[in-house]
Amino acid sequence: MTIPPSLIDALAAVLDAPPHDVRPVHGGDISRAARFTADSRPYLVKWHDRPPTPPPGWPDLFTAEAQGLARLTEAGAIRVPAPRAFAAAQDDCPAYIVLEWIETGHGDxxxxxxxxxxxxxxxxxxxxxxxxxxxxxxxxxxxxxxxxxxxxxxxxxxxxxxxxxxxxxxxxxxxxxxxxxxxxxxxxxxxxxxxxxxxxxxxxxxxxxxxxxxxxxxxxxxxxxxxxxxxxxxxx
Incomplete structure (x- = not known):
């Protein structure tokens, strides 16, 4: 899997570092996803070429996801990935959200x-x-x-x-x-x-x-x- 060039440019701009070491992440049905590294930090990016059109007054798909994660973080009960950047689709760049990458645990x-x-x-x-x-x-x-x-x-x-x-x-x-x-x-x-x-x-x-x-x-x-x-x- 490759991240679209327009999204690569957007990620480099918001993270102040070019993405590299891109690996596909599987398991979802709605968006495409990949793990990547920028400035020695791992991230997850999800993107959607044709996200649903928000009803009037609603946030777009990934803004709503970021708001939900913020609510869960405020509760302080379960660790969830922190949003680093998100944006609606613009010109030739798909809608996307960048999240903190949390490694899968290997404990009991x-x-x-x-x-x-x-x-x-x-x-x-x-x-x-x-x-x-x-x-x-x-x-x-x-x-x-x-x-x-x-x-x-x-x-x-x-x-x-x-x-x-x-x-x-x-x-x-x-x-x-x-x-x-x-x-x-x-x-x-x-x-x-x-x-x-x-x-x-x-x-x-x-x-x-x-x-x-x-x-x-x-x-x-x-x-x-x-x-x-x-x-x-x-x-x-």
Whole structure:
């Protein structure tokens, strides 16, 4: 993978050093990504040739991502990569965001799961006076409205699940269960730090429904069976 020349120029300008040692980074479906080095520091850059058009008054895709990371950093519960630069698409340069590169850990998986579980519980204890956020953002490339609401049920019914927002902690835990990416120690540690409310397991499929519908829309009928099973569970 090569970074577009126009983006190379933009990165050199914002970092005061030319990018080199570029390596592709895989795993995402929305943007292209690469690790690179500039002035002896490693970075991650993500870029998008045709980012979604922001609704009126909304930040663009990568501005919203930077704002979300800033919110998570302010909470002080879990380390997240710090944004170094971001910009909307201009002329022949794609939209991009440059992030601090955090190396993958090679320590004990159980210890990491426990630390993350405790950290997520601490993050969920950071609350607001209402549900939502002060700006819209995105789930992948899908624009998602926030807008403060006093009722969690109304918010979830109308706003669904933006990328970062103040809401019910069970919604995030349900997503963690959905694709089996988290170890059992993570969930045990979370419940140790903040025990579950009664009925959580019964509500989990309802919180997973939106993400399955989103995947059905993006990737096709492979997710249809899971969607149908949840609908039958709640509406017959």
């Amino acid at each position: 998986r159980r210890e990491a799961g426990v630390k993350l579980g405790h950290g997520l519980a601490a993050l969920h204890r950071v609350t607001a006076q209402a549900y939502g956020l002060d700006h819209g953002n995105y789930c992948g490339a899908t624009p998602q409205a926030n807008g403060w609401m006093d009722s969690w049920i109304a918010f979830y019914a109308e706003r669904i699940d933006p990328a970062i927002y103040f809401g019910d902690r069970e919604a995030e835990l349900a997503m963690c269960h959905l694709f089996d990416g988290f170890p059992a120690d993570f969930f045990r540690a979370y419940d140790e730090a903040w025990p579950p409310a009664a009925g959580r397991d019964d509500r989990r499929p309802l919180y997973q429904l939106y993400h399955l519908l989103n995947h059905l829309n993006l990737f096709g009928e492979g997710y249809g069976g899971q969607v149908d099973a949840i609908l039958r569970r709640y509406v017959g």
